Amino acid sequence: MDSDGKWFLTRVKQTIYRYRMIEDGDSVAVAVSGGKDSGALLYILQQFRRHAPFSFDLMAVYVDLGWPLKTDPLQRYADKLGIPLTVEQTAIGRIVFERRREKNPCALCSKMRHGALHQAALRLGANKVAVGHHLDDAIATFLLNLIYTGTLGTFKPRTYLDRSGLDLIRPLIQVPGQTLAALARRESIPVMENPCPVDEKTRRQEMALLLDELAARYPDLRQRFRSALQSSPFWPSP
Secondary structure, three states, rough: OOHHHHHHHHHHHHHHHHHOOOOOOOEEEEOOOOOHHHHHHHHHHHHHHOOOOOOOOOEEEEEEOOOOOOHHHHHHHHHHHHOOOEEOOOOHHHHHHOOOOOOOOOHHHHHHHHHHHHHHHHHOOOOOEEOOOOOOHHHHHHHHHHHHOOOOOOOOOOOEEEOOOOEEHHHHHHHHHHHHHHHHHOOOOOOOOOOOOOOOOHHHHHHHHOOOOOOHHHHOOOHHHHHHHHHOOOOOOO
């Protein structure tokens, strides 16, 4: 990667080191969904591993919800990076949309996906799970909590999961979503179709659109929000 791409890699490195996300001897399971964000995360962590002053293992885990979707592009991408890919087969899609017919399917789907991901990570010997949440996701979560629940907060860069004993890490949390989209185009990272019936029809998508509207009026919004989070109790230093 040339100098144009180094600024956000530097930011990811700073995030990893500041919150001790990855350390010597760790085994990190990267959650991949077939989307640009998780694909970019896998690429960036591979770049980080190449230059890190310590050794750690990387693996990719894809939770198959049971949709008729071929994962060949994802497998070829993982092979290209030299990272083993595990496809965790589930019936989550059928359970959520056919059996349970949830009015709020995203909550149950998310809970079940995370459970399947964590089980797979533990079975593979991982002690940490990396997800592709980025700065825009953190801001959208903040807006979602504020508008719909009346609370202030967003997810943290690193979270210890009591039930599984895993550490959940978000190395991209200080990188804007548009930067990852540009990286995905530049590196030809495969993006698979999302077959979910409610894709782009959720409250989270509504908050993402709201963020874009606000950022159009206030161009420094993302940067100012990132600075505010770094000095707030939402992102405490480890």
